[in-house]
Amino acid sequence: xxxxxxxxxxxxxxxxxxxxxxxxxxxxxxxxxxxxxxxxxxxxxxxxxxxxxxxxxxxxxxxxxxxxxxxxxxxxxxxxxxxxxxxxxxxxxxxxxxxxxxxxxxxxxxxxxxxxxxxxxxxxxxxxxxxxxxxxxxxxxxxxxxxxxxxxxxxxxxxxxxxxxxxxxxxxxxxxxxxxxxxxxxxxxxxxxxxxxxxxxxxxxxxxxxxxxxxxxxxxxxxxxxxxxxxxxxxxxxxxxxxxxxxxxxxxxxxxxxxxxxxxxxxxxxxxxxxxxxxxxxxxxxxxxxxxxxxxxxxxxxxxxxxxxxxxxxxxxxxxxxxxxxxxxxxxxxxxxxxxxxxxxxxxxxxxxxxxxxxxxxxxxxxxxxxxxxxxxxxxxxxxxxxxxxxxxxxxxxxxxxxxxxx
Ligand code: GH3
Ligand code: MG
Ligand code: MG
Numbered sequence: 044x045x046x047x048x049x050x051x052x053x054x055x056x057x058x059x060x061x062x063x064x065x066x067x068x069x070x071x072x073x074x075x076x077x078x079x080x081x082x083x084x085x086x087x088x089x090x091x092x093x094x095x096x097x098x099x100x101x102x103x104x105x106x107x108x109x110x111x112x113x114x115x116x117x118x119x120x121x122x123x124x125x126x127x128x129x130x131x132x133x134x135x136x137x138x139x140x141x142x143x144x145x146x147x148x149x150x151x152x153x154x155x156x157x158x159x160x161x162x163x164x165x166x167x168x169x170x171x172x173x174x175x176x177x178x179x180x181x182x183x184x185x186x187x188x189x190x191x192x193x194x195x196x197x198x199x200x201x202x203x204x205x206x207x208x209x210x211x212x213x214x215x216x217x218x219x220x221x222x223x224x225x226x227x228x229x230x231x232x233x234x235x236x237x238x239x240x241x242x243x244x245x246x247x248x249x250x251x252x253x254x255x256x257x258x259x260x261x262x263x264x265x266x267x268x269x270x271x272x273x274x275x276x277x278x279x280x281x282x283x284x285x286x287x288x289x290x291x292x293x294x295x296x297x298x299x300x301x302x303x304x305x306x307x308x309x310x311x312x313x314x315x316x317x318x319x320x321x322x323x324x325x326x327x328x329x330x331x332x333x334x335x336x337x338x339x340x341x342x343x344x345x346x347x348x349x350x351x352x353x354x355x356x357x358x359x360x361x362x363x364x365x366x367x368x369x370x371x372x373x374x375x376x377x378x379x380x381x382x383x384x385x386x387x388x389x390x391x392x393x394x395x396x397x398x399x400x401x402x403x404x405x406x407x408x409x410x411x412x413x414x415x416x417x418x419x420x421x422x423x424x425x426x427x428x429x430x431x432x433x434x435x436x437x438x439x440x441x442x443x444x445x446x447x448x449x450x
Contacts, residue, residue, distance in 0.1 A: 162251035303365035322384030415449035
């Protein structure tokens with residue numbers, strides 16, 4: 044550019060005949076100066092532009108990072124919104140159920156759905172009598188060894204607060220032996236207490252075979268679900284306790300006569316449908332009035348409690364032991380014919396007779412008389428079956444007590 048300008052000026056001077064040594068020198072110097080000034084200006088402009096471009100690029104980077112962060116924020120907000128919308132669903136579905144089993148299973152189902160995490164989900168309820176944990180519902184677990192909770196669940200129970208463990212092998216709050224056993228099944232977990240009326244009534248827990256599978260956000264959500272679950276489970280417990288009180292006798296804990304009669308009708312129908320059999324044993328304490336007179340009414344109550352406990356420990360699952368009235372008990376034996384029922388009745392009678400009770404520091408022997416009746420062998424209708432069992436009980440009494448009559 045510079046040389047082109049010098050050439051043009053010299054060419055024009057040559058054309059008009061002005062060209063001489065001094066003129067050439069002057070022109071050359073002026074042109075060189077102009078050229079130098081021009082070059083400096085251009086370099087400056089170029090440097091300015093490069094700086095501006097650099098700054099723009101920096102700004103663009105910052106903006107694009109900002110956008111990325113905002114996008115992440117929007118995404119996590121969307122996720123949060125989704126999760127909270129799901130929580131609304133949890134509240135609705137939990138409030139429509141009343142049975143405790145249904146609620147327990149639903150709590151597990153909704154927790155897994157809301158958190159969207161794989162692995163196991165376990166719900167333990169506190170057995171208030173034993174002050175122990177009991178596994179009440181689970182998902183994602185084929186076989187659970189620790190039905191009474193493990194070291195992590197007991198930590199939550201003891202501390203009454205939520206727990207997150209990202210890697211159980213690196214968390215030194217827990218005994219090494221327990222961790223060694225647990226790490227075969229899971230490596231990370233979250234657990235929250237279910238608190239109602241200031242008492243821990245259960246533990247909700249999720250775990251996973253991999254490390255770092257749960258976030259603080261997951262724990263917060265599980266906390267919310269646990270709070271909801273605690274209210275609903277407590278309600279269900281109250282409800283089932285009220286129902287239990289209505290069907291259970293306060294002294295012995297056995298079911299009452301009305302409940303027994305309802306169940307007897309059902310069981311007779313069920314047995315008839317399967318072409319099976321059921322038997323009933325009508326049992327009465329011998330000379331009970333004498334015990335009361337001799338040892339007092341409170342001791343008599345103890346005899347009744349002892350008798351109830353003994354019989355409950357001898358019957359099979361599905362059988363029913365009821366307090367029919369006063370010191371008269373009735374036992375429903377499912378699936379047993381008369382011969383089998385008579386054998387079991389004799390076993391009960393002998394067990395009671397063979398175990399003397401200490402009443403007011405005196406050893407006292409309790410004996411019972413039993414009447415056996417079977418459906419369909421003796422009767423089909425419940426009231427008839429009871430009448431026959433009662434008649435045989437009376438027969439056992441008149442024959443000298445402490446015996447079983449089945450004919
Ligand atoms: P047996 O049946 O052998 O003919 O004589 P028994 O003395 O058992 O019969 P009875 O019907 O004369 O007396 C039943 C007694 O059972 C009278 C009553 O005080 C007592 N009894 C009924 N319910 C209870 C109770 O809840 N607690 C106590 N301690 N006694 C009860
Ligand atoms: Mg009696
Ligand atoms: Mg009686």
